[in-house]
Amino acid sequence: MKITESEVRYVADLANLKLTDSEIARLAKDMDEILAYMDALNELNTSTVEPMAQVLYQSEETATLRADEIVPPIGNEAALANAAVAGAGYYKVPRVIER
Amino acid sequence: MNVASLTIEQVQTGLVAGQFSAVELAKSALEFAQAENPKTNAYLHFCPERALAAAARVDKKLAAGENAGPLAGVPLAVKDVIVTEGVRTTCGSRLLEHYIPPYNATAVARLEQAGAIILGKTNCDEFAMGSSNENSAFGPVRNPVALDRVPGGSSGGSAAAVAQGTAVVAIGSDTGGSVRQPASFCGVVGVTPTYGRVSRYGLVAFASSLDHIGPFGRTVRDAAQLLEAMAGHDHCDATSAFAPVPRYTAQLDGEVAGTRIGLPREYFEGLASESGDRIQQAVQLLKKLGCEVRDISLPATKYAVPCYYIIATAEASSNLARYDGVRYTTRAHDDTLSGMYRSTRGQGFGAECKRRIMLGTYVLSHGYYDAYYLKAQKVRALIAEDFRRAFTEVDAIVAPVSPSPAFKIGEKIDDPLEMYLSDIYTITGDLAGIPCMSVPCGKTSEGLPVGMQILTRHFDETGMFRLADAFEKAGGFAGSN
Numbered sequence: 001m002k003i004t005e006s007e008v009r010y011v012a013d014l015a016n017l018k019l020t021d022s023e024i025a026r027l028a029k030d031m032d033e034i035l036a037y038m039d040a041l042n043e044l045n046t047s048t049v050e051p052m053a054q055v056l057y058q059s060e061e062t063a064t065l066r067a068d069e070i071v072p073p074i075g076n077e078a079a080l081a082n083a084a085v086a087g088a089g090y091y092k093v094p095r096v097i098e099r
Numbered sequence: 100m101n102v103a104s105l106t107i108e109q110v111q112t113g114l115v116a117g118q119f120s121a122v123e124l125a126k127s128a129l130e131f132a133q134a135e136n137p138k139t140n141a142y143l144h145f146c147p148e149r150a151l152a153a154a155a156r157v158d159k160k161l162a163a164g165e166n167a168g169p170l171a172g173v174p175l176a177v178k179d180v181i182v183t184e185g186v187r188t189t190c191g192s193r194l195l196e197h198y199i200p201p202y203n204a205t206a207v208a209r210l211e212q213a214g215a216i217i218l219g220k221t222n223c224d225e226f227a228m229g230s231s232n233e234n235s236a237f238g239p240v241r242n243p244v245a246l247d248r249v250p251g252g253s254s255g256g257s258a259a260a261v262a263q264g265t266a267v268v269a270i271g272s273d274t275g276g277s278v279r280q281p282a283s284f285c286g287v288v289g290v291t292p293t294y295g296r297v298s299r300y301g302l303v304a305f306a307s308s309l310d311h312i313g314p315f316g317r318t319v320r321d322a323a324q325l326l327e328a329m330a331g332h333d334h335c336d337a338t339s340a341f342a343p344v345p346r347y348t349a350q351l352d353g354e355v356a357g358t359r360i361g362l363p364r365e366y367f368e369g370l371a372s373e374s375g376d377r378i379q380q381a382v383q384l385l386k387k388l389g390c391e392v393r394d395i396s397l398p399a400t401k402y403a404v405p406c407y408y409i410i411a412t413a414e415a416s417s418n419l420a421r422y423d424g425v426r427y428t429t430r431a432h433d434d435t436l437s438g439m440y441r442s443t444r445g446q447g448f449g450a451e452c453k454r455r456i457m458l459g460t461y462v463l464s465h466g467y468y469d470a471y472y473l474k475a476q477k478v479r480a481l482i483a484e485d486f487r488r489a490f491t492e493v494d495a496i497v498a499p500v501s502p503s504p505a506f507k508i509g510e511k512i513d514d515p516l517e518m519y520l521s522d523i524y525t526i527t528g529d530l531a532g533i534p535c536m537s538v539p540c541g542k543t544s545e546g547l548p549v550g551m552q553i554l555t556r557h558f559d560e561t562g563m564f565r566l567a568d569a570f571e572k573a574g575g576f577a578g579s580n
Contacts, residue, residue, distance in 0.1 A: 015460040018445030038405040051476035055294040055532040066334040078201040084430035
């Protein structure tokens with residue numbers, strides 16, 4: 001057993017996911033099976049292997065630094081057009097500070 | 100004109116000869132696509148206004164004797180994880196059902212600049228997570244070759260549209276095989292270029308170190324032409340490569356004699372017999388073309404699936420954190436901020452996205468990072484090293500794309516691990532970041548398409564296209580779906 005239902009609840013909390021009891025039960029089963037399968041990696045001795053943190057190395061380190069030019073931003077209205085709720089030029093969210 | 104079988108070259112010839120205008124072509128292509136779409140559900144929505152405006156611009160340029168671009172008037176379908184300014188981009192998710200992007204992806208802008216006409220946005224697995232297109236919140240896509248079967252995923256809609264003839268070419272995204280596997284299932288050409296070859300700016304992020312935009316076509320030449328138009332450095336994507344983009348289409352001369360081809364033995368274990376037969380026949384054809392074929396070994400292959408599903412889910416869990424009910428249209432009601440985040444995400448994501456967010460969060464969480472994520476990054480280095488070593492001996496690697504041809508809708512949906520295993524031959528190319536593609540190589544006795552995979556060195560798309568083009572012509576596989 002790699003993972004229990006209470007661990008699934010803990011991870012869902014970290015991931016900001018509200019799950020139903022039946023989803024928790026299903027995920028415990030699926031994750032258990034998938035994580036057990038992932039254990040196959042432990043067959044490999046990787047103590048001398050450098051992790052692959054980047055896909056390509058063909059350029060100099062500074063190659064991706066572009067010229068520092070000013071470009072117009074998309075603007076407040078366009079930036080907020082997809083907000084779930086907006087007001088007074090800002091995103092609005094449920095109250096977080098009690099007065 | 101028969102819009103269902105046009106090639107890019109035929110569109111150009113027709114426009115120049117005055118057989119049709121770009122607006123006439125766009126209208127008939129839209130009409131045909133809208134009429135045929137209910138059979139497959141390949142498109143989620145069409146954008147006729149944008150298409151007709153773009154076509155009118157092409158006609159105006161042609162009338163003025165100007166160059167209207169290498170893709171002038173070519174009907175194009177765009178996977179709905181690639182943003183289009185002012186045109187809804189849903190990622191196959193309820194969460195983005197009403198999202199209208201304020202900008203164009205670089206690939207989209209370049210293709211339109213080259214004259215392409217975007218007809219609409221294609222269906223896909225939610226946030227490109229899936230191998231069957233059954234994870235779309237807007238219903239599965241049906242394979243146009245066999246309507247009771249999946250088109251593959253996650254770019255199933257793009258592959259199906261090209262196979263069905265409701266677009267001449269399409270673009271999709273490939274993170275673990277999401278272009279090549281649906282291409283093979285639908286009998287079309289699908290290409291995953293070198294990582295960094297095409298800008299990811301405007302591709303909604305799934306796993307950033309693995310995500311690629313890639314083209315679909317009914318011929319190798321069409322796919323190569325599409326890549327040519329969208330590849331090249333873009334300062335909006337810090338991982339975009341500076342390597343110059345060759346004119347692939349100018350080099351498709353059929354001369355492939357002497358090409359050294361490796362067959363990795365690990366890719367032929369567990370292969371469905373008919374798919375294996377088609378690949379073996381394909382290898383005989385490559386030999387007839389003068390290629391030197393030898394067996395090779397890529398020993399880390401068996402670790403690719405677990406390695407991939409650790410890295411991809413870890414990156415996905417971070418990338419999908421932004422869908423929090425604040426910035427992207429959809430919000431569930433709750434009195435507290437954290438309750439609102441949780442409810443929005445709990446209600447908005449489908450089962451597969453939740454599974455991957457959970458796996459990714461788990462492997463990155465305190466106490467597990469070294470055992471899973473760091474370990475997988477090391478195994479990824481071994482997989483990349485396998486390829487590097489192989490390419491000192493051979494010029495190209497030939498392999499199957501998928502262990503089996505298109506499976507039935509519903510057949511694997513309840514078994515996530517079984518579904519993940521269907522990506523076994525495609526994820527290695529993404530992990531190594533090398534160019535790879537699927538080219539049709541025949542059909543099973545049931546008439547289901549089989550694809551052959553070609554993989555080459557970093558930035559050697561030219562060698563890959565030359566081999567694929569020569570093979571396609573020798574085997575008569577162009578437009579064979």
